[in-house]
Amino acid sequence: MSKELIKGNEAIVKAAILAGCRAYFGYPITPASEIAEAAAYYFPTVGGTFLQAESEVASINMIYGASSAGLRCMTGSSGPGISLMQEGISYLAGSELPCVIADIMRGGPGLGNIGPEQGDYNQMVKGGGHGNYHNIVLAPNSAQEMCDLTILAFELADKYRNPAVVLADGYIGQMMEPVDFPETAQEAPVKDWAARGDAATRKNVITSIYLSHEALEQHELRLAEKYRRIRESEVRYEAYQVSDAEIVLVGYGIVSRVLKSAVDMARHYGIRAGLFRPITLFPFPTQQLAEISMSTERFLTVELSDGQLVDDVRLAISRRHPCDFYSRMGGCVPSTEEVFDVIRSTISHPAECNEAMAVPMGLHAV
Amino acid sequence: MYTIVQQRPDSIYDLFERKDGDQHVTHYCPGCGHGVIHKMIAECLDDLGVQDRTILVSPVGCSVFAYYYFDVGNVQAPHGRAPAVATGIKRSRPGSIVLSYQGDGDLAAIGGNEILHAANRGEDITVFFVNNAIYGMTGGQMAPTSLLGQKTTTSPFGRTLQNEGYPMRVCELLAALEAPVYLERTAIFDSKNNMRTRKAIRKAIQNQIDGLGFSLVEILSPCPTIWKMTPQDARKWLNENMIPYYKPGVYRDKTAPPTKSIVTLQAASGSSSAASEAGQTPATKVPADNAVEPSSPPPAPSRRTARKEVPLVEVPSLLGIRATERPGETSGSAALLGNYNERSRFFDSTVSPAPPRSEAGFFPSTVPEKYQNPQIKIAGFGGQGVLLLGEVLAESGMLSGYRVSWLPSYGPEMRGGTAHCHVRLSQHEIGSPLVSRPTILLSLNKPSLLKFLPEATPGALIIYNSSLIDEPPVRDDIETVPLSATEIAEKIGSPKVANMVMIGGLMARTHLLSKETVFAAIDALVKNQALIELNRRAIEAGMQAVLELEAVLQS
Known part of the structure; x- marks a missing residue:
């Protein structure tokens, strides 16, 4: 090759x-x-x-x-x-x-x-x-x-x-x-x-x-x-470490790469994180995400926009669970460590639709 | 017994089956110019024998339904974009005859940019521009070609110079461009002018058949319904009001022999309506300062029609894709389909397995464990070759069998400001290609060291260009290697290869990359043979310098 x-x-x-x-x-x-x-x-x-x-x-x-x-x-x-x-x-x-x-x-x-x-x-x-x-x-x-x-x-x-x-x-x-x-x-x-x-x-x-x-x-x-x-x-997606996940991260593009590293880091520290990456955004993998929401309660959508992807994630899972949301914009891309901190913070809070956007210093507090 | 003396041209359907209602008649109003112009175009397509090859691009406006009538390939375009659509068609099918049929709002207002640039490129298309000084289909709003004083639904007090400016003369405007080969304005109102229109249409299509380039015929055309006139009055109004402002004539003809420097122009009839009422617009010979330019060279043969035919099997190698020897594998279309289907079957499993964890012995045993799976950040001034430095690491990393990624800073900052890039070499699938906590920092200037030093992980390796950085990095939990990269590079022949000296230093310190793979990477990335040699020497000098430094420290 x-x-x-x-x-x-x-x-x-x-x-x-x-x-x-x-x-x-x-x-x-x-x-x-x-x-x-x-x-x-x-x-x-x-x-x-x-x-x-x-x-x-x-x-x-x-x-x-x-x-x-x-x-x-x-x-x-x-x-x-x-x-x-x-x-x-x-x-x-x-x-x-x-x-x-x-x-x-x-x-x-x-x-x-x-x-x-x-x-x-x-x-x-x-x-x-x-x-x-x-x-x-x-x-x-x-x-x-x-x-x-x-x-x-x-x-x-x-x-x-x-x-x-x-x-x-x-x-x-x-x-x-x-x-x-x-x-x-x-x-x-x-x-x-x-x-x-x-x-x-x-x-x-x-x-x-x-x-x-x-x-x-x-x-x-x-x-x-x-x-x-x-x-x-025509739905296509990637699911990584979701079968036993206590929290599933959702993101696409460059964000999904950071999320994958964050999942590995979280697992290293004993947090059962997983990643769901839509590959087709239309058609959106609504059904597949809904199925995952049968076994996982916590979702965290990370995107480089002010809450565009999270709408579709919430539509897919909203009947069952809320979805937290973390966003960076303006050309800023969160680091693996930053996302890891958000994961830790998210699971330590009760499940509701927490949102955090463009937090100064790049670190997140829900 | 009877003889058919007149019938519809072949290029017009006998029955308009695409149309609702009466399919024997067009949807155009009595006295409208479109029907006449359609017929002239269709007869011309018949006569020239190009019906099968013709693709008509219809606009937004009354003639949006041209495809009801024309028995040719039909493409309906967005408002004003017909010249761009026609460009796409003609470039894709150079053998086709592409006609763009547009009204005045479509071409001169919303599509002003598209027509200007299609004309300026000399697209090998034919444009019929029907100018009736009004928006017809939408019910009589002002057009860019509406006359001063003309009352329309959006100029209820009459068009004024102060508010809307002068009516736009399209032929004159396009005649300022070098590329068009033929521009003529004609009119539909009496038999003489109709005959001129027919002739102009034929010539404009013939030009495309001959591959000569861009032709446009502007046709002044009556719109009795919206002008609120009888067809007779509309013709009269056109003659008395439009003709004086929009003078018929040839505004460009590069197809004519250079000797013909005089052309016939319709004289403005002005207020003398006697002649025009009789259908006799006086024609006079005038020097055509806006017509044939005797100095213009004859048009070159069409540059569009000659297209290189490249056999499919040659395409991958033309893209620089190297074939791999796969003995025993089937070749031909079956293999091809297998190859592509494999790529389309995307991640339909619900759960991917976890990636393999560390494989012992993946990195050469010479690489100390602390340097394995490095997250490298490279930073310096724009112009110091920071991005190339990273590319060489990534390319040689790939050749070494590692997983690699290279992510640049990009944009204006590359031109003069600071530049940096992120490189990862890994035995695992690479998640984030962003290096937010570098384990190795290569710093070529002081600002970049100050900026990125705090990001470095504890135990990180910092190799810095001591020629430009006078103070060593201050942190007691890192390893630092000073390397006078710029001075060494200058000694070799050019300060520009300081980036390669840094690579040499990294290689000597970490053993991550062999000289063989780095040299191969440079061969792949650097085109100039003399520079390849210089780069190699710089790398060797960088290695030497770090080895000497280590020897001094050990003794």
């Missing part, structure tokens, strides 16, 4: 090409720019298209065009750019166009900063654009998963004709780790529904407009049925 030490952002690009993606349209933004830079080098090298668009508004619409034409295509950005793409993402979902969007999350509302945060959870997982739709959202926590989940994102996007998002934070994008890439390249599937500019597809229409109320309702019901199938079949 030959591994390559590579940044998560660059791994996304190589994985996309191996998955048969041949069109990249994007606009640079820290901390996602390595995606555009690597794409600018590798896409032309393999006979594909790279184009730096005039804005994220244009790049997502170029994706709309390339996907309409039947290509596997992708773009990448970070919070402010993703905000600009939301119109296009809604159109992609409405027109049932597959594509992959990498969101390497940065800090804050507005310009914020370029540190790692997870504040795009709601805008990617819950919608963000107008109308009733969902993105398929995958949350890698290593450079290897930046590769693997990008490939999976292309498969799921085509399987369901739906936008798929690789949602990572600045650290997962910037971090270098060894990656084992597939050694063979995939052929992109031929899409008979697309407008490819040939006689076979001349009758095809790509649109999201349904003028009659009844027709649009039927369309939206069809989409809802698709999302139900996705919820049923």
Whole structure:
């Protein structure tokens, strides 16, 4: 097995090409720019298209065009750019166009900063654009998963004709780790529904407009049925040391890496901690978390946002137990020791929905 | 017996089955320009034999339903974004004929940026810009092309210079760009102008067939319903009010032979309505300062159509992915599918096992236990090669068989400020890649030592660049190794390799990494051959310096 030490952002690009993606349209933004830079080098090298668009508004619409034409295509950005793409993402979902969007999350509302945060959870997982739709959202926590989940994102996007998002934070994008890439390249599937500019597809229409109320309702019901199938079949998660856990930590992305270390540290000190990591954020592993709540009473959600993920965790387990919540923001990532302190503090308090955010000195008191 | 003398073009459906209600007629109002323009485009697609290859991008506006009518591939775009959508299609299918059909609000207001940049890139697409000086579908709001004084539902007192500014002239605007090959403004109101429109449409599509580049035809078009006029009055209003401000003519033609420097422009009819009422707009020959530029070189052949074909089997090696010998394994598509399916089957087990605990003898026996599974922080000025130092450790760690991670500080601070990175080398799966409590600190300057020294664990190893740090770290529970990295590097030939001297020092002290793997890492990371040699010498000098220091301390 030959591994390559590579940044998560660059791994996304190589994985996309191996998955048969041949069109990249994007606009640079820290901390996602390595995606555009690597794409600018590798896409032309393999006979594909790279184009730096005039804005994220244009790049997502170029994706709309390339996907309409039947290509596997992708773009990448970070919070402010993703905000600009939301119109296009809604159109992609409405027109049932597959594509992959990498969101390497940065800090804050507005310009914020370029540190790692997870504040795009709601805008990617819950919608963000107008109308009733969902993105398929995958949350890698290593450079290897930046590769693997990008490939999976292309498969799921085509399987369901739906936008798929690789949602990572600045650290997962910037971090270098060894990656084992597939050694063979995939052929992109031929899409008979697309407008490819040939006689076979001349009758095809790509649109999201349904003028009659009844027709649009039927369309939206069809989409809802698709999302139900996705919820049923595509949940992915990692559960670590949960079978005997007295407290289960929940987190994704870079946070889940810290949580895993914190679980090990807690176990070392005799606290039976476990980790539940959603890998798909949509579909959210609601059922699996609910099952764990049958045997574990204490939950602690840790996220780099002000309580976005915890909403879904509480929905999954709320009937049975409360869920504590710890948050860091602005580019701050909790250390293993910090999370360990929060775990100790949490289990020493009665179970209720304790919350702690952005505590000065990085140390937490419930 | 009868002869069909007129029928719908092949590129227009005979029956509009995608439409509700009467499927024999369009949804356009009587006297509207869209129907005429649709027909002209469709006839042209027939004549040029490109119906199968054509993909029409329809906008938001009355022509959002162009796909009811055109028997070609159809893509409906978000408001104003048709040029970007068309770009995505054309770049993906260079052999297709991509038409972007847009109204004035769509193209000149909300889509201003998209059209400007598609034109400026010289996208090999054809744009039909239908200008009726109003928002039609939404019921008569002001457009960027509404005329001064024109009353609309959002300019109820008439458009004013003070509030909304001048109506936007799109052809003139785009003619300021170098890339477009063909820009013409025509009008739909009498047979003569209609014929000019037909000709312009044909030329704009032919240009794309020939791969010449970006073409746009702006068509002034009546909107009787929203203008609240009869079709006849609407045509008259267009002639008397729009034509004087939006002068028909060729604003760019790089497809014409360079000698043709004079083109026909429609003269402004102004207030003299006699000629226009008779449908006779006087045409005069005027020098075309905004038309053909004789100095412009003929357009280059399309840069879009020639795309490199790369066989699938060559793709991994082009990505720098090295194949592993796996004797006896099946090859071809079965192996390929197996490979990918394996990656898709993601963590469907409910409980993962605990990671294997310490395996005795994982690290070489030469590595003292206190240096095993190090959490390393490396810090210094931006420009001291802090990140590369970390990369070399991570790469050589990987080559040594350890699990590794490298996490940088990133962003503006890299340019001039401080830089640091976190490196972990481990025999276990690495949880947090963040090094919050370093067991090894490599410090290249004083501010970074002051900043990170308090984080170091008790017993931590601190190797510091004594060339730039005049005071040794003050803590009695740590190990310190001074290394005059900058001076040593200068002696070798460049202060820039002080980072490699530090690596040498770390290697000599801890034995975590062999010279072989570190040199291999440098070969992988450093492109310049001369620098590779310099880096190697710096590493050896760093090792030597620490060994000498230890010898002195032991004696």
